[in-house]
Amino acid sequence: MKKIFANGVDEVAFLNDLKKRSGETNKKVTEVVNAIIEDVKENGDEAVKNYTLKFDGNLPKYYEVPREVINDALTEADEEFVTALLNAQANIVDFHNRQLEQSFIAPKENGVILGQRIRGLERVGLYVPGGTAAYPSSVLMNAIPAKIAGVKEIIMVTPPLKDGTPNKDILVAAALCGVDRIFLSGGAQAIAALAYGTEEIPKCDKIVGPGNIYVATAKKLLYGVVDIDMIAGPSEILVLADENADPKFAAADLMSQAEHDVLASSIMVTTSEELADRTMAEIDRQKEYLSRKEIIEKSLEDYGAVIIADSRARAVELANEIAPEHLEVLMENPMELIGCLDNAGSVFLGHYASEPLGDYYAGPNHVLPTSGTARFFSPLGVASFTKRSSYIYYTEEALREAKDDIVLIAEREGLTAHANAIKVRFE
Secondary structure (H helix, E strand, C coil): EEECCCCCCCHHHHHHHHHHHCCCCCHHHHHHHHHHHHHHHHHCHHHHHHHHHHHHHHCCCCECHHHHHHHHHHHHHHHHHHHHHHHHHHHHHHHHCCCCCEEEECCCEEEEEEEEEEEEEEEEEEEEEHHHHHHEEEEHHHHHHHHHHHCCEEEEEEEECCCCCHHHHHHHHHHCCCEEEECCCCHHHHHHHHHHHCCCCCCCCCCECCCHHHHHHHHHHCCCEEEECCCCCCCCCEEEECCCCCCEEEHHHHHHHCCCCCCCCCEEEEHHHHHHHHHHHHHHHHHHCCCCCCHHHHHHHHHHHEEECHHHHHHHHHHHHHHCCCEEEEEHHHHHCCCCCCCCEEEEEEEEHHHHHHHHCCCCCCCCCCCCHHHHCCCHHHHHEEEEEEEECCHHHHHHHHHHHHHHHHHCCCCHHHHHHHCCCCC
């Protein structure tokens, strides 16, 4: 990892280089994905299955996973694994239940009635990676808030394993969360099918869930045809630490994100040069017994850094500038900083709130804004799966009182038909 002193020049140069990793999508990828989208739009399930055959080598055992297969996966699953998922599910449900918004009605004394109606989306598509990159935790994090929001139907798509069957861990999570239907298809073709609908895969109102660059590009290109969760970039973590932090903890947490991807970014901002040196030594020691050592080394070499700030205030300033997906605070009295840390997807406070706690178990959602977009994007939540409509009722007398103002504004804008729609009611 790079060791950088925050002098107003070196850390700025590093952060500017970091932003380049989230540049425009490769043009060749975009061309390929556009062709797939058009093919699926035109040819539906036939195109989806052809791409499955092309990219996966063979067609799955079944296109839609039978309900009995889903139920059997849950029945036959390892009891300890199911219990762990149920415990995580309880925490996620409890947290997201607190996010529910209420519709409201606001009557006024003059007879005017205003209000807002909130309800869940009709149908949501959930993309879940398969194979070795199968994440049942993502099923929980996406499906649970959708169900709480009142989404009527969740359609999951996931690539088949090499033997043509679904990943059973994913089926277990889907069964626990009440996913309605599951199709064995992956890649951009599955995203296109969810966006446009085919004879077998229903058209969805929103698509959520992680995926590779082809999946991410398809979601980006189809935004507007369908809503999406967010445009996700590589994973990232920022650890704020002072001299009280344990270098073993800091090193382990930095590597927990570096193992995701060679493009992942792991940064520590600390007020202690001694801690910086000890943390880097700990990384060298701990990575030797980790299974994804090569990925970790590449990620830390290209996008990792330890930045030494001259004060706690400067460290916080850098954290807000970076706006990380995950922000850990390994500092004395971390709760004091909650009101200062404005730009982060999720904040982990104290020495025992390690980032994987949020990935799997604590309750807040792990689908978070990346690439600095925490400045204006929020984590996935119940509101992500709802839509709002306002409503207005006016009496004749109430409109009479407001008509002159409305007509004046409309005519000032040159929209005489708008003004006329009000005036004709009082001629």
